[in-house]
Amino acid sequence: MNRTSFCLIFVALLVLGSSAILQPIPSYGAAVSDDMFPGIIDSIRSGVVTIEVVRNRPGSNAVSTNRTGEVFYDDPDIDKFFGGAAPSIPPAHENSGPGYAQGSGFIIGSDGIIMTNAHVIQGSDTITVTLYNRHRSDARVIGSDRRSDIALIKLSDLPQNVPVLPLGTSEGLRAGQWVLAFGSPFPHIQTVTAGIISATGRNSLGISDYEDYIQTDAAINPGNSGGPLVNSDGEVIGVNSAFVTETGGYMGVGFAIPIDMARRVAAQLIENGTMTRGWLGVGLKDSTPEQIGNTILDKDSLPATVIGVKPGSPALAAGIREGDLIISVDGHVVRGAADLRNRVSLTAPNTVIKLVISRKNSTITKKVRLGVLE
Template sequence: MRFIPAILSALILCATSPMVQADSKVVPGSSAVMQLSFAPVVKKTAPAVVNVYSQRKLVEDQSKSGLMEDPFFRRFFGDGGSFGRPRERVASSLGSGVIVDPNGLIVTNNHVIANATDIKVALADKREFEAKVLIADERTDLAVLKIEVPDEQLPALALADSDALEVGDLVLAIGNPFGVGQTVTSGIISALARTRVGVSDYQFFIQTDAAINPGNSGGALVNMNGELVGINTAIFSRSGGSIGIGFAIPTNMVKTVVATAETGGAAIKRPWLGAELQDVSPDIATSLGMARPEGALIVNLHPESPLAKAGLKRGDIVLALEGKPVETAQELGYRSATTAIGATIIVEYQRKGDRKETQMTMIAAPETVARDDTVIKGPNPLSGATLTNLSPAVAEELSLPAELQGVVISKIEKGPAMRFFKRGDVVLDLNGSKIDNVDTLKAALADERNMWRIAINRGGRVLKLAIGG
C-alpha cells in the first residue's frame, strides 16, 4: 500500500500548487506527481481485455494466377486441369476484445470477426474458449461475442459515459498489437467527434494519441477510473504503424449494441429520423443570420419522420438534442442513434432566426409497405438478385435516403446480376415500364427479350443500361 501515501502527498503538493484549476482535473505540478503510476488502473482493467482469433475460408481462382497466363504452363496443365480449379485456403486474423459482462459477453470490432467460420477467445490468463457471435453489425463496426465459462464470474469493465470525455483527458489503450501479447499504451484524448474516418456509417469517433497498432482492433480505451470509454478500431497511418492518430468507437454507441445482445436480439433496431440533413456552412450561417456555423439543416423530411411529427419543417436547423449541442449532420445521426426507441427527448432548433424547443419521440423506421422479398430467376440480367419493396425500414437497413420509393436490390448471391448491379440499386424502369413495386417488376420480366433496357438509381445518379439477353 506504499502507493496510497504517495498519492496523498502528491495531492497535498498539488493543492498548494498555483497550477490547480477550479475543477478536479489538474496538470502535474511537482516531481511527486510525475512519479505516479498507471499500474493500479492496468491491474484493474487488463484482465478484462482478451485476444480474439478468427479463421475464414478463402477460395482462390488459380485460373487467374500469373502462372496460368503463361502459355508454357497452360501447355502442360491445360485450361481445365486441376491446377486451374478454385482452391480453398484458411486465412487467420487476430484482434482484441473487451469483456463487458461477467457472464462472458465480449465486445470487439465487426471487421475482426467478419465472415469467420471459427472464433476463439483467449483470456488474459491464457485460457481459450470457443466464441459464438450474438451480433455482428457492419454499420457500427461492432460485434458482440459470447463465451461459456461455467461457475465463474469473469472480470468485466464498466461502460462510462463517453459524452463526459474532454480533450486532454488521460486514457490507456489495451490490446494485442502485432500479436506480440497484451500491451498497454498511454496518451490523451486528442479530439472528439471525429468524422470522415471511413470505418462505419456512424462517423463519430474518439481520437487519441495512445499508440494503437494492427491487432489492437476491438481492444479497450479506458479512463483513469478503470472504465471503458471506447473500443479501439482504426489508425491513421501510411506505414501501417502507429503515428499517434488512433480512433475509438465511443461507449455510448457500444451500449446500444450490447443492450440489443442482452435482450436476445439478432439485429439492432435503430432510432430513425427520416430526414435528409446537411451541415451548416459559413455561407448558410451568414444568410440565416447565425453567429457561427452550427447544427444540422433539414433538407427533406419523410411524412412519417418523428421530426415532422414534432413540428419541425424543411429549412429548420437542429441545434441540440437533450441539451447536447449538435455541430454537424453526422453528429445529429450519432446522437439519435445512441437514444433508445420510445424515448421522448427535447429538440432545440432554429427557424427564421428564432430558437425554439419541442419534444420528439424516437421511433424505429416503419415498414409502410410489405417487403415481398423475391429472388429473380430465369434468362434475364437481374437473375440471382433479391428484389424488395422499398420502405423507410428497408432504406434504413441499406443506408439509402428515407424518401426513396419503388424496388431495391437487397441482395445479390449469384447469376448475371453480379455482373451489372450492386446491393442498394433502385430499379426505376425496365423496358419502358415504370417499376413501382415487385409485382410490376415481375410482370416486366415475364416478357422475354434479346435486349433489356434498365434504368437504376445508384447513389443518387440515374444509370441507363442496355444489356443483351
C-alpha cells in the same frame, strides 16, 4: 489527406493460408505519478482478451498477410474511405483455404460477454478467445452491428471469477487527458500503450456509418482492434478501432469508438441480437455562419441544417421544413449534423423526441415520434 499515400487501417490482423457508468474524468492538471499507470495496467489487463477467428469462406479477407509476412490491404471500408482502392497498396490475393484473423476484446459481463469490433468477428466460422491467464475457450456471437462496428461474443467455457472491466463514460472527454490503449498486436502477447486524447467527436472518416470517434496518439497497431481505451481512473472510455498511416505502421493518429455509443449498441445486441435504430427522415449538414446568423447559441453548439425532408417521414409529419436549423434534441445541444444523426439513431423507434429549431430567426419546438430505420 493524400489518397495516394495514406490509408486508414482496421486494426485486426488477418492471415490467409492453411495456417455500467462510474466517476467522471479527472480535472485538467491531475498529476501523473510513476505508480499510476502500472496500477491501472494491473487492474485492467486480466479483463483484456485475444480473439482468434477462422473464416472458411474464400475472399473474406479484411486486413491480410501472406506467409512471408508481407502486408496487403483489400477492405471495402478502406475503399469507401478513399472513394476507391488505395493505389499505393497492393491488392490482397484470394485464397481458397481458410482465413485466420486476430483481434482483441474485453470482458463486460460476469457471464462471459466480451465486447469487440464487428470487423474482427465478421464472417467468422469459429472464434477462440484467450484470457490473460492463458485460459482458452470457444465463443459464440451474441450480436454484431456493422454500422457502428461493435460486436458482442460470449465465452462457452466460463472460468471462475471472470474479471469484468468497469465501464466509464465518454461524455465530457477533453483533449489532453491521459489514456491507455490495450490489445494484442502479436498472438497471445498483450501490450499497453499510453497517450492523450487528441480530439473528440471525429466523424466523416469513412470507417463506419455512425462515427463519433475519440482520436488518440496512444499507439494502436494491427491486432489491437476491439481492445479497450482506458482513462486514468481505470475505466473503459472507448473501443480501439482504426488508425491512419502513410507507411503501414502507426503514426500517432488512432481512433476509438466512445463507450457511451458502444454501451447503447451492446444493450440492444444483448436484448435482441441486433441493433434497431430510430429514424427522423431528414437530410442534414453542418450549419454555416451565414445560416446561423443572429441565432443565440450555446458556445459548444453547431446546429444541423435540414437540407431535405423525406416524404412519409416522421419529420414531415411533425412539420419540420427544409432550411430549419436544429439546435438541440431532448435538451442536448447539437454539435453538428453527425452528432444529431448519432443521437437519433441511438434512440429507440417510436420514442417521442423534442427538437428545438431555429426558423427565420424564431425559435420553435417540435415533438417527433421516431420511425424505424430500415
